[in-house]
Amino acid sequence: MEVIPQVAKGLQVTITVLLASALLAYLLAFVAGLSKLSNNVLIRKATGVYVEIFRGTSLIVQLFWLYYAIPMLFGIQLGTNWWIGVIAIGLNYGAYLSEVVRSSIVAVDKGQSEAATALNMSSFQRMRLIIFPQAVRMMLPEFGNYTILILKSTSLVSLIGLHDVLYYGDIIRSTNASATPIVYGVILVFYFILALPLIWMTRKGEAIAKKGAASS
Amino acid sequence: MTEPIVQYRDVYKSFGDVKVLKGINLDIHAGEKVAVIGPSGSGKTTIIRMLMTLEEPTSGDIIVSGENLWKMEKNGKEVRANEKHLRKVRGDIGMVFQHFNLFPHMTILENCMTAPIHVKKEDKHEVRERAIQMLERVGLGDKIDNYPSQLSGGQKQRVAMARAVVMRPKIMLFDEVTSALDPELVGEVLEVIRDLAQHEDMAMVLVTHEMDFALDIADKVLFLDEGVIAEQGSARDVIEHSQNERLQSFLSRFRA
Ligand SMILES: Nc1ncnc2c1ncn2[C@@H]1O[C@H](COP(=O)(O)OP(=O)(O)O)[C@@H](O)[C@H]1O
Numbered sequence: 147m148e149v150i151p152q153v154a155k156g157l158q159v160t161i162t163v164l165l166a167s168a169l170l171a172y173l174l175a176f177v178a179g180l181s182k183l184s185n186n187v188l189i190r191k192a193t194g195v196y197v198e199i200f201r202g203t204s205l206i207v208q209l210f211w212l213y214y215a216i217p218m219l220f221g222i223q224l225g226t227n228w229w230i231g232v233i234a235i236g237l238n239y240g241a242y243l244s245e246v247v248r249s250s251i252v253a254v255d256k257g258q259s260e261a262a263t264a265l266n267m268s269s270f271q272r273m274r275l276i277i278f279p280q281a282v283r284m285m286l287p288e289f290g291n292y293t294i295l296i297l298k299s300t301s302l303v304s305l306i307g308l309h310d311v312l313y314y315g316d317i318i319r320s321t322n323a324s325a326t327p328i329v330y331g332v333i334l335v336f337y338f339i340l341a342l343p344l345i346w347m348t349r350k351g352e353a354i355a356k357k358g359a360a361s362s
Numbered sequence: 363m364t365e366p367i368v369q370y371r372d373v374y375k376s377f378g379d380v381k382v383l384k385g386i387n388l389d390i391h392a393g394e395k396v397a398v399i400g401p402s403g404s405g406k407t408t409i410i411r412m413l414m415t416l417e418e419p420t421s422g423d424i425i426v427s428g429e430n431l432w433k434m435e436k437n438g439k440e441v442r443a444n445e446k447h448l449r450k451v452r453g454d455i456g457m458v459f460q461h462f463n464l465f466p467h468m469t470i471l472e473n474c475m476t477a478p479i480h481v482k483k484e485d486k487h488e489v490r491e492r493a494i495q496m497l498e499r500v501g502l503g504d505k506i507d508n509y510p511s512q513l514s515g516g517q518k519q520r521v522a523m524a525r526a527v528v529m530r531p532k533i534m535l536f537d538e539v540t541s542a543l544d545p546e547l548v549g550e551v552l553e554v555i556r557d558l559a560q561h562e563d564m565a566m567v568l569v570t571h572e573m574d575f576a577l578d579i580a581d582k583v584l585f586l587d588e589g590v591i592a593e594q595g596s597a598r599d600v601i602e603h604s605q606n607e608r609l610q611s612f613l614s615r616f617r618a
Pocket residue numbers: 377380382400401402403404405406407408409
């Protein structure tokens with residue numbers, strides 16, 4: 147029984163989807179998180195709609211929307227299955243993480259901004275030099291936690307035909323039912339090993355967050 | 363006498379329905395050391411926060427070096443100041459806060475260098491030298507690479523003063539800068555203020571409960587009571603000769 151090398155064939159898809167969707171989620175998180183603090187009502191409202199829709203509905207349904215519904219309704223193909231998986235996961239976690247970005251910025255002690263004003267910084271300098279660097283430190287642990295969740299969510303892409311770790315496991319199981327326990331055992335171990343560096347980074351992030359920010 | 367560097371003209375400030383300042387008129391001259399005393403809640407902090415542009419007056423004018431701080435001209439009309447105007451006028455003002463407000467993600471030296479470099483666009487090496495000199499002067503020459511979290515309260519407050527002075531303000535505001543300190547750390551901070559008062563020609567406005575100290579270094583003392591300046595004059599006049607009963611009862615609380 148060659149379960150391990152079989153399942154390992156899915157690692158490439160699992161890892162690339164993880165990295166690409168995490169990057170997309172981070173990017174959206176900062177754009178949406180800052181937009182939520184914008185002075186412009188329209189920008190705030192539009193961002194709120196995005197965040198609430200993607201937080202309020204399930205990732206599988208969003209994935210199926212992008213994969214089945216949108217091509218049927220609008221006659222457009224969003225890209226390869228890989229891209230559809232990345233976009234769905236990125237949009238979903240970007241919505242969650244934008245709240246982390248927003249609340250971290252708001253959590254920086256008001257005295258920090260006042261001290262920066264007393265040094266005659268502009269509002270942009272206050273954000274760039276004083277508030278944002280401290281907010282990022284506060285965000286790190288939550289970004290770590292959500293990245294671990296993103297890793298787990300990548301297994302959903304097997305539902306739209308991507309050949310990830312779970313997909314190859316299912317193949318073996320369907321041809322050899324008696325291997326089921328060992329197949330899922332191997333898959334569990336794979337996910338856990340992939341999560342280990344993320345867990346370690348989250349710990350690191352917690353340590354950095356603890357010492358680098360003035361929170362109110 | 364020369365034109366005052368700061369003038370408050372009939373300044374009022376309300377927070378919602380609460381009237382906090384009710385007609386402040388005040389001149390501060392270049393180099394003058396002004397102590398502001400008065401009961402808690404009388405509006406002392408609010409007075410200096412308006413000058414630092416942290417709080418906007420409800421009405422009245424604050425003039426800094428001949429320019430109206432909170433108002434500007436636009437198409438021949440007087441309008442509310444925008445950020446550019448505020449930055450231009452407040453450039454000569456610095457402030458030290460009760461709770462230090464050091465930047466925790468920067469070293470002590472970086473705390474002192476960031477504004478001269480980014481705000482005044484000064485030369486990095488020159489700023490670095492000036493910042494180190496200033497930190498040595500406040501007795502922290504051996505801590506320049508430490509982070510604020512590694513310092514005591516008194517040390518933090520000395521850094522905060524160095525950070526403000528490196529910007530070379532013409533007016534420095536101190537808002538109860540020793541109130542958050544353990545009693546045994548108050549002295550070292552007052553020593554730095556005394557040094558600045560004696561050797562720097564900037565004007566200083568000190569909101570303080572350190573009565574003896576304030577009277578010692580101040581050219582002028584203001585007694586603020588319920589949002590108005592109830593007494594002002596030289597330390598001697600205000601403290602020793604005032605007939606104001608509320609001032610006398612306020613002062614008696616500081617005399618054992
Ligand atoms: N941001 C604010 N919002 C509402 N009320 C405030 C605010 N700042 C100050 N006040 C009120 O204004 C009054 C004067 O405050 P303050 O200037 O801090 O007095 P002091 O420094 O003399 O103790 C107090 O009653 C205080 O509660």
